[in-house]
Amino acid sequence: MNMLVIEGGTVITMDGARRVERADVLVEDGQIAAVGSMTMPIGTPTLQAHGCLVLPGLIQAHTHVCQTLCRGAADDLHLLEWLRERVWPYEASLDERAMRACARLAAAELLLGGTTTILDMGTVHETDTLFDTLGRTGLRATAGKAMMDAGDGVPARMREETRRSLDESDALSARWDGTFAGRMHYAYAPRFVLSCTDGLLREVGARVRGSARVHTHASEQQAEIALVRKERGADNIAYFAALGIGGPRATLAHCVHATPEERRLLAREGTNVTHCPSSNLKLGSGIAPIPEMLAEGIHVALGADGAPCNNNLDAFVELRLAALLHKPRVGPAGMTALQALELATLGGARALGLEAELGSIEPGKRADLIVIDPGAPHVAPSPDPVSTVVYAAQSRDVRHVLVDGRLLVRDGQLTELSGLERGEVVATARAEAARLRAKS
Numbered sequence: 001m002n003m004l005v006i007e008g009g010t011v012i013t014m015d016g017a018r019r020v021e022r023a024d025v026l027v028e029d030g031q032i033a034a035v036g037s038m039t040m041p042i043g044t045p046t047l048q049a050h051g052c053l054v055l056p057g058l059i060q061a062h063t064h065v066c067q068t069l070c071r072g073a074a075d076d077l078h079l080l081e082w083l084r085e086r087v088w089p090y091e092a093s094l095d096e097r098a099m100r101a102c103a104r105l106a107a108a109e110l111l112l113g114g115t116t117t118i119l120d121m122g123t124v125h126e127t128d129t130l131f132d133t134l135g136r137t138g139l140r141a142t143a144g145k146a147m148m149d150a151g152d153g154v155p156a157r158m159r160e161e162t163r164r165s166l167d168e169s170d171a172l173s174a175r176w177d178g179t180f181a182g183r184m185h186y187a188y189a190p191r192f193v194l195s196c197t198d199g200l201l202r203e204v205g206a207r208v209r210g211s212a213r214v215h216t217h218a219s220e221q222q223a224e225i226a227l228v229r230k231e232r233g234a235d236n237i238a239y240f241a242a243l244g245i246g247g248p249r250a251t252l253a254h255c256v257h258a259t260p261e262e263r264r265l266l267a268r269e270g271t272n273v274t275h276c277p278s279s280n281l282k283l284g285s286g287i288a289p290i291p292e293m294l295a296e297g298i299h300v301a302l303g304a305d306g307a308p309c310n311n312n313l314d315a316f317v318e319l320r321l322a323a324l325l326h327k328p329r330v331g332p333a334g335m336t337a338l339q340a341l342e343l344a345t346l347g348g349a350r351a352l353g354l355e356a357e358l359g360s361i362e363p364g365k366r367a368d369l370i371v372i373d374p375g376a377p378h379v380a381p382s383p384d385p386v387s388t389v390v391y392a393a394q395s396r397d398v399r400h401v402l403v404d405g406r407l408l409v410r411d412g413q414l415t416e417l418s419g420l421e422r423g424e425v426v427a428t429a430r431a432e433a434a435r436l437r438a439k440s
Contacts, residue, residue, distance in 0.1 A: 003028050004405060005040055009049030009371060010385050014056055014345050014360040018338065020385050025054060027367040030181075030405040034363055047400060047407070049371050053385050053393075055341075056360055057116025057140075057368035057403065058315040059348025062215075062253040062274040062303030065106040065130065065143075066091060066099060066123045069433040071307035079221040079283050084153030087308055091123040091146075092155035093440040099126035101432040103133035106313060108425045111139060111418060113395035114370040115315045116403045119215055119251060119274070119303070119352055121146055121189045124158045124165075127172050135180035136419050138408045140368065142352050144189035144215060145172055147204070151195035162200045173212070183404065185352070187213040187251075192220075193228045193236055198243070205244025213249045213353060216240070219262070220254040221285045237262040237271075246271045251351045253303065256280055256288045267297040272351040275343060277321040278312075279305035290343075291326050291334045301351040302343040316395045319344055323390050337390035367405035372397050 006025040013019045013035065026034040040046075067087065074086035094102070110118065120143040122130045127145040134141045147169060148154055149162045173186035188204050190196045208214050218236040219225055225236060232239050237258055240246055246265070251272040258266065258273075266273060275290050293300055302322055304313045323340035349359030357366045372393055374382040379397060382388040401409035408418040 001028055002030070002405065003040075003044055005038070005044055005046045006049050006054055006369065006371065007046045009052045009054035011035060011361055012053060012055040012341075012385050012389065013362065014341070015362050025361060025369065027369075027402070027405045030367055032361060032363055032365050032367050035361055047371070049400075051373070051375065052399060053372040053374060053389060054361070055370055055372070055389065056345045056358065057370050057401065058114050058344045059117040059301070059352070059358065060110070060115050060303045060313070060315055060318075060344075061119040061251055061272070061301035061348045061351040062276055062305055063106070063118045063120045063313060064306030065103050065118070065120050065134065066094060066126070067306035067308050068102040068106045068313075069098060069429060069436060071311050074308035075311075077283070078223065079285065080223055082283060082309065088153065088155055088158060089440055090308075090436065092157040093436050094123060094126055096126055096129045098432045098436055099129045100133045101429045103130055104137065104420060104425050105429040106307075107134060107137040107139050107418070108414060108420045108422060109313045111137070111401050111408050111414065111420075112398065112412070113314050113316065114372070114398040114401060115313070116140055116368040116370065116401060117348065117352065117354070117358060118142070119187065119348075120144075121191070121215055124148055124160060128175070131172075131176040131179070131184055135184050138183075138403050138406055138418050140183045140403055142185040142187050142213065142215075144187040145169055147188070147190040147200060148195040149200050150197045154195060162197055165200060166203050181404065185213070187215040189215050190245075192217040192224070193232060193239060194224065198232070201240070201243045201245060208247065208249055209244050211249075213251075214245055215251050216245065216253070218252040218255055219257045220280070221283065222257060225257055235259055235262055237265060241265055241269065241271075248272070248350075249353060251301070253305070254280065254285065254288065256286045263293060263296055263298060266293070270299060272299045272301060274301045274303045274351060275322055276303050276305040277318055277325050279309045281321075282311075283309050287325055287329075290322065291330045294339065299347065299350055300343055301347040302340075314395045315344055316393055319390050337387050340390050341386055367402055369402045370398055371400040373399045
């Protein structure tokens with residue numbers, strides 16, 4: 001039996017009572033076995049957390065790992081021109097080498113920043129490489145190939161035949177779901193309404209009505225919404241729902257401009273929404289009414305989106321923004337620190353269908369844990385742990401990261417278990433990005 005005690009930290013449990021207490025956390029065979037004061041046999045491995053904060057690994061429920069090499073190359077554009085002029089041509093140029101570099105760079109950034117789980121949308125190709133690379137890093141991920149069989153400005157290499165897109169997605173799901181000791185899962189990923197035919201979306205909806213998960217974009221920008229209304233005669237979320245794309249197994253990124261009726265639909269069906277504050281600001285999309293959504297019973301998670309529209313994958317930036325962004329409109333208590341932290345833990349777990357396994361520190365859940373050192377000047381004196389995490393802490397304050405009880409970051413450095421060496425990962429990413437620029 002593999003055992004580890006995280007000793008002496010202040011544990012932000014995120015359990016039903018939202019307890020915060022000084023406690024040890026016992027990890028056995030990848031699970032949380034106990035939380036509390038404990039005496040262990042001499043020789044039991046320990047990870048010191050005295051003076052530190054211990055909390056569930058952060059979960060980002062909307063990322064684009066494949067876009068990481070496009071960081072800084074698609075700034076200051078509206079969504080549709082951003083896609084057509086920069087992001088889609090970049091994705092069309094990706095090959096196996098570049099995808100592996102993307103995934104390793106993203107995984108290094110995510111793990112060092114305390115993100116232990118992601119819901120990711122790949123591109124049309126190289127999805128096997130995406131799964132294989134992420135799985136080897138130790139990160140937990142639910143991902144899927146982007147499905148695109150329609151749309152203006154879609155490069156030829158990315159425009160699929162409908163049947164092939166569905167067949168390939170089915171095969172990828174069968175091949176990768178549940179692999180890497182259960183850390184990898186599949187989600188069907190039709191990109192958004194404008195890149196998918198009605199027939200493709202109906203077929204995805206039929207799979208969701210079975211047992212599949214789906215991850216897509218909806219109601220991000222007004223120009224997109226206007227085109228959807230013109231082409232499909234309905235708003236994004238309502239159109240998706242009519243085709244079966246909704247409910248607890250569906251996660252819709254953004255939903256910035258959901259209509260009141262669509263918000264009622266989201267709440268009624270239990271559809272998950274991912275709030276992406278940095279991306280929505282940088283692309284000029286708007287500010288999703290998250291406090292209202294939460295009050296209406298809508299399930300909300302948090303995500304950084306992709307490196308070209310953020311430009312980082314830092315969950316702490318998103319936490320702070322999620323808590324601050326809505327206060328001028330709804331008041332200082334309209335979005336509390338605890339609510340923001342719930343989005344990045346329990347909300348993310350629910351969006352991936354993993355709420356029984358992740359999102360809180362409780363016996364029986366997976367040992368996806370992070371330890372934060374609040375000793376830096378920008379964090380001290382830290383009387384309120386939750387406030388410290390949301391309003392003051394930064395990704396550089398992450399000391400240790402465990403996924404399934406495996407220590408992937410120790411003392412702020414990637415371990416051998418991650419298979420990632422920081423200098424090599426960055427150097428390779430720079431070389432591959434240069435190669436892609438020359439190629440495209």
